[in-house]
Amino acid sequence: MNQLELDAYDWKLLNALQSNARLSNVALSEQVNLSPSQCSRRLQRLEQSQLIQAYNTQLNSLALGFDVTAFISVTLNTGQASAREQFQQHISTLDTVLECYAVTGECDYWLRVIARDLPSLSEFLNQEIGALEAVRDIRSTVVLNKIKQRHCVPLPEVD
Numbered sequence: 001m002n003q004l005e006l007d008a009y010d011w012k013l014l015n016a017l018q019s020n021a022r023l024s025n026v027a028l029s030e031q032v033n034l035s036p037s038q039c040s041r042r043l044q045r046l047e048q049s050q051l052i053q054a055y056n057t058q059l060n061s062l063a064l065g066f067d068v069t070a071f072i073s074v075t076l077n078t079g080q081a082s083a084r085e086q087f088q089q090h091i092s093t094l095d096t097v098l099e100c101y102a103v104t105g106e107c108d109y110w111l112r113v114i115a116r117d118l119p120s121l122s123e124f125l126n127q128e129i130g131a132l133e134a135v136r137d138i139r140s141t142v143v144l145n146k147i148k149q150r151h152c153v154p155l156p157e158v159d
Contacts (some may be wrong), residue, residue, distance in 0.1 A: 004049045007035055008158040014051070018152040021055045021144055058151065066096075066114040068121050073107035074129060077136035084108075085132055094128060107137070118142075130154040 004010070011033040016023060023031065029039035046052045061069070076083050084102075091100045091111070099112040115121035121140070129138055 004045070004051065009038075010042060010046065011155055011158045013039070013046065015155050015157075017052065017153070019057075029033040037093040039089035061114050065116055067117055068115040068144070069140045070113050070121055071113065071143070072113055072129065073137075073139045074108045074109040074111065074135060076109075076134045078134060087132060090128075090132060093120070094124075096124065107139070 006014075009032055013028065014065055016028055016079040021093075025036050025043075028043075034042070043052070059101065074087070076087060087109070088100070091097050091109075096114050097111050098114060099110075101110045102108065103110050113124065114122055121142070125138055125140060129135060135146050141152070
């Protein structure tokens with residue numbers, strides 16, 4: 001990834017888009033005090049440099065019937081690269097795994113998973129994770145209440 005020199009306008013663009021990625025180019029240009037053509041060129045540069053990776057819509061998983069969120073730690077029984085690759089490949093096919101991180105510490109991976117209910121979570125743990133040959137240990141923590149969820153990266157405030 002290229003390291004860009006960002007000026008005040010770039011920071012304003014990034015802040016505005018994190019707040020509302022649906023802003024039209026005209027509305028965005030008005031918010032950051034640039035012409036629409038300048039705004040468009042800057043956005044294209046930020047996208048090409050991969051500072052802006054994607055534009056997404058955040059859905060309400062509870063409203064869509066996913067009543068359970070869980071964090072799952074997974075430890076593999078081997079440190080072989082093939083076991084890690086097999087696990088990672090399998091995890092990438094599972095839609096209810098929202099995030100997966102390779103980590104240091106007592107386990108090898110942390111997953112954030114959603115499920116319709118506790119029986120669905122149990123089935124997921126037993127059939128999708130526990131059935132993998134390379135998995136030695138699974139520990140799950142069910143979320144009781146979401147206190148804070150933030151998708152925005154803290155950026156410097158500019159005038």
